[in-house]
Amino acid sequence: MNSSFLLSIITFIYGASSFLYITTWIFKKPIIGKLATIVTYLGFLGHTVGIILRWVESYQMGAGHAPLSNMYESLVFFSWSIILLYLLIEYKYKNKSIGGFAAPLAFFALAYASLSPHIEDRIAPLIPALKSNWLIAHVVTCFIGYAAFAVSFGVAIMYIMKAGDAQGKSRLLSQFPSVKILDRLIYQTITLGFLFLTMGIITGAVWANSAWGSYWSWDPKETWSLITWFVYAILIHSRMVRGWRGKRIAFLSIIGFIAVMFTYFGVNYILSGLHSYAQ
Amino acid sequence: MKKEKEGSFTERIWSFFASVKLSVVLLIVLAATSIIGTVIPQNADPAGYFQSYGEVFCKIFKFLGLFDMYHSWWFLFILMMLTINLLVCSFKRLPTVWKIVSVKNPKFNKKRFNNIKRKDSFIIPSSPEKLKSVYESYIIKKLRYCHSEETDAGFVLYAERGRWTRMGVYIVHLSIIILFIGAIVGSLFGYNGWVNIPEGVTVDHIRLRGNSTLRQLDFALRCNDFQATFYDSGMPKEYKSSLTIIENGQEVLTRSVIVNDPLRYKGVSFYQSNYGILPPHRVTLKLMDYKTGKSESIEAPFHKKVNLPDNQGYFKVVRFVSDFMNAGPSFQIQLLDNGKSPVLLRLFKNYPSLDRMRKGRYLFSVESYPEVYYTGLQVTCDPGVWVVYSGCILLIIGITITFFMSHNRLFMEVVRDEEGSRVTIAGTANKNRLAFEEKVKKITEGLQLLS
Ligand code: HEM
Numbered sequence: 001m002n003s004s005f006l007l008s009i010i011t012f013i014y015g016a017s018s019f020l021y022i023t024t025w026i027f028k029k030p031i032i033g034k035l036a037t038i039v040t041y042l043g044f045l046g047h048t049v050g051i052i053l054r055w056v057e058s059y060q061m062g063a064g065h066a067p068l069s070n071m072y073e074s075l076v077f078f079s080w081s082i083i084l085l086y087l088l089i090e091y092k093y094k095n096k097s098i099g100g101f102a103a104p105l106a107f108f109a110l111a112y113a114s115l116s117p118h119i120e121d122r123i124a125p126l127i128p129a130l131k132s133n134w135l136i137a138h139v140v141t142c143f144i145g146y147a148a149f150a151v152s153f154g155v156a157i158m159y160i161m162k163a164g165d166a167q168g169k170s171r172l173l174s175q176f177p178s179v180k181i182l183d184r185l186i187y188q189t190i191t192l193g194f195l196f197l198t199m200g201i202i203t204g205a206v207w208a209n210s211a212w213g214s215y216w217s218w219d220p221k222e223t224w225s226l227i228t229w230f231v232y233a234i235l236i237h238s239r240m241v242r243g244w245r246g247k248r249i250a251f252l253s254i255i256g257f258i259a260v261m262f263t264y265f266g267v268n269y270i271l272s273g274l275h276s277y278a279q
Numbered sequence: 280m281k282k283e284k285e286g287s288f289t290e291r292i293w294s295f296f297a298s299v300k301l302s303v304v305l306l307i308v309l310a311a312t313s314i315i316g317t318v319i320p321q322n323a324d325p326a327g328y329f330q331s332y333g334e335v336f337c338k339i340f341k342f343l344g345l346f347d348m349y350h351s352w353w354f355l356f357i358l359m360m361l362t363i364n365l366l367v368c369s370f371k372r373l374p375t376v377w378k379i380v381s382v383k384n385p386k387f388n389k390k391r392f393n394n395i396k397r398k399d400s401f402i403i404p405s406s407p408e409k410l411k412s413v414y415e416s417y418i419i420k421k422l423r424y425c426h427s428e429e430t431d432a433g434f435v436l437y438a439e440r441g442r443w444t445r446m447g448v449y450i451v452h453l454s455i456i457i458l459f460i461g462a463i464v465g466s467l468f469g470y471n472g473w474v475n476i477p478e479g480v481t482v483d484h485i486r487l488r489g490n491s492t493l494r495q496l497d498f499a500l501r502c503n504d505f506q507a508t509f510y511d512s513g514m515p516k517e518y519k520s521s522l523t524i525i526e527n528g529q530e531v532l533t534r535s536v537i538v539n540d541p542l543r544y545k546g547v548s549f550y551q552s553n554y555g556i557l558p559p560h561r562v563t564l565k566l567m568d569y570k571t572g573k574s575e576s577i578e579a580p581f582h583k584k585v586n587l588p589d590n591q592g593y594f595k596v597v598r599f600v601s602d603f604m605n606a607g608p609s610f611q612i613q614l615l616d617n618g619k620s621p622v623l624l625r626l627f628k629n630y631p632s633l634d635r636m637r638k639g640r641y642l643f644s645v646e647s648y649p650e651v652y653y654t655g656l657q658v659t660c661d662p663g664v665w666v667v668y669s670g671c672i673l674l675i676i677g678i679t680i681t682f683f684m685s686h687n688r689l690f691m692e693v694v695r696d697e698e699g700s701r702v703t704i705a706g707t708a709n710k711n712r713l714a715f716e717e718k719v720k721k722i723t724e725g726l727q728l729l730s
Contacts, residue, residue: 063510124514125510125512125514125516127514127515127516128515128516128517128518128537128538128539128551129538129539131517131538131539132539134539184713191682191683192682194678194682195675195678195679195682195683198674198675198678199675202671202674202675205671206668206671207539209664210539210540210541211538211539211550212550212552212657213471213541213548213550213657213658213659213661214471214659215664215667216462218316218321218349220317223313223314223316223317223349224317226313227310227313227314230306230307230309230310230313231310233306234303234306234307234310237299237302237303237306238303241299242299242300242303267317271317271318
């Protein structure tokens with residue numbers, strides 16, 4: 001079994017855990033919730049094996065490098081980070097309804113990586129510019145950051161749904177954590193994401209400086225990551241200094257995640273950049 | 280209140296620049312305008328702009344500096360406003376925060392203690408005198424700072440940890456200013472250029488990017504060797520130059536440079552950026568005599584008459600094309616056989632028998648020619664880069680402190696009771712309150728087990 005095949009199986013497992021999390025939320029069946037968690041843990045385990053296997057395969061091919069060098073591999077890692085972060089949150093907050101909003105994001109990322117004809121899943125040897133430990137640090141930090149923003153986005157949607165039902169009439173929404181906890185969770189994941197995005201931008205700059213002698217050249221990918229950073233900096237100031245809470249923060253979190261998605265896909269597919277991921 | 284509103288002009292400017300409203304507005308403007316430069320290609324060919332946008336828009340865009348917008352006056356103006364904003368805000372807030380942070384030996388504050396809503400309390404069969412030292416040594420392990428005082432009814436205790444983390448935000452803001460300073464130093468005192476060095480050649484100047492003027496280096500640089508290696512698929516694997524630094528006629532350093540691993544010397548960095556092959560100055564040709572069937576190798580420098588073996592005429596190599604019509608490297612040769620009109624031959628390295636079609640006395644083919652590689656190096660000098668990197672490290676440290684560390688305080692009051700002592704505990708934190716409340720709960724449980 002090769003890693004691409006294993007990872008496409010994991011896609012279906014995450015599809016199943018998304019389905020189970022949504023089912024346990026809608027039908028309030030705790031047993032399904034238990035099953036959802038078990039399936040997700042198994043998927044995560046297989047996912048981890050898949051990433052390691054891909055690493056080993058690249059060495060067997062004589063093109064050995066960490067599996068973090070192209071669009072496919074970055075999506076696989078992005079999806080892995082979302083599940084990791086979600087499982088930590090589930091463990092800490094003991095609430096499975098969040099899974100209905102986080103697991104699908106990991107599922108979509110992996111499904112896009114595995115199934116889209118635009119994405120090359122073969123292992124390729126590295127061109128000279130990509131041979132750098134800074135590149136590995138760059139991809140790892142960026143995508144952990146993006147994953148935190150993705151989870152924050154999922155929770156922001158939950159917040160907006162829950163806040164729309166102030167009387168607490170809805171049977172479905174009563175399963176969500178309280179608005180207070182959701183609000184805190186949005187902010188906590190954003191602070192985590194902001195730290196990692198900052199490290200991601202910095203390691204990217206160091207990499208650019210070691211490869212081309214310029215740590216910042218305003219290429220579209222760099223600029224968009226900075227725009228994303230600005231959006232979250234605005235959110236942080238609105239909250240810390242102006243005391244914004246709740247819906248406003250949830251909307252800003254959604255705008256921030258749109259900026260993340262544009263940095264990730266829009267720059268490659270809509271704007272043509274110099275960045276190595278651009279096809 | 281009235282006084283503040285009517286404040287003098289400078290005061291109003293001061294508070295304008297200290298406000299976080301201004302920073303949010305500036306950040307929004309920066310985020311929004313930055314998009315323009317990702318949609319309009321920057322510093323591209325003027326003819327391309329003309330074609331894409333037409334004359335009128337071209338003029339408008341040029342006037343607004345949109346073709347190099349990140350260096351336009353208005354963009355730099357926004358960045359400058361942001362810097363002033365940060366500086367003024369820090370100047371305004373720092374003294375207050377410093378006063379809080381630099382307190383020596385803080386003590387139990389009754390008013391603060393009373394203000395905390397959530398308190399835990401328990402009764403323990405032991406006298407306050409006995410408890411004092413036991414509790415002190417327990418708590419100092421958990422919070423690093425601890426101060427206790429005896430009271431009429433027993434004792435009070437104040438403990439805290441991470442007072443200095445209140446400075447986190449200022450570290451963040453300061454690091455951003457350091458980043459800007461580094462960038463300014465780099466653009467004022469640095470330069471950026473390139474140089475192509477053939478193997479075996481020494482250079483002591485480079486060409487600057489932008490205006491292509493020459494710039495003298497303080498030392499000389501020799502390229503000893505260049506190698507390009509490829510994967511089986513034809514994709515490049517590695518570009519490697521061996522470089523030697525020569526100063527005052529002395530070789531001081533020899534090193535290999537590959538992509539992602541530049542050579543740095545005296546503040547100047549050399550990056551492997553491209554390569555090429557120099558056109559040859561001579562070529563070795565093989566001439567096969569149809570009459571005798573013998574072959575002979577002749578070395579021919581460019582643009583010089585070379586006699587044919589039978590002294591019946593001469594030829595001259597006039598041109599080299601590295602890839603003629605996709606058929607690979609080719610040489611052009613003028614042939615002047617005695618008594619015949621001159622002919623122009625085109626010899627291909629990869630097709631040695633092509634000259635047969637001419638049906639001349641000799642069959643010309645290319646035997647070999649020297650291939651001299653040159654290495655293309657990007658050259659930069661950026662004295663600000665270490666300032667920028669320090670700012671980056673400080674930024675990461677500052678954000679970690681700001682978001683993930685907090686100032687935790689614990690208040691304890693121990694009062695004599697008929698059964699022993701009544702202990703009341705309360706904790707506050709400036710951030711992440713719930714996590715600290717958990718910790719206070721654990722500490723409370725721990726204290727109950729001591730006696
Ligand atoms: C990008 C440029 C930035 C500007 C122009 C800026 C500006 C400001 C200003 C004017 C204030 C209000 C003054 C004060 O309360 O001390 C402030 C507060 C604050 N800033 Fe920034 N800031 C920037 C970046 C950041 C970043 C990257 C962070 C991330 C950690 C951050 C975190 C904060 C926090 C937490 C506060 C609240 C301070 C408090 O509660 O006292 N700032 N900022």
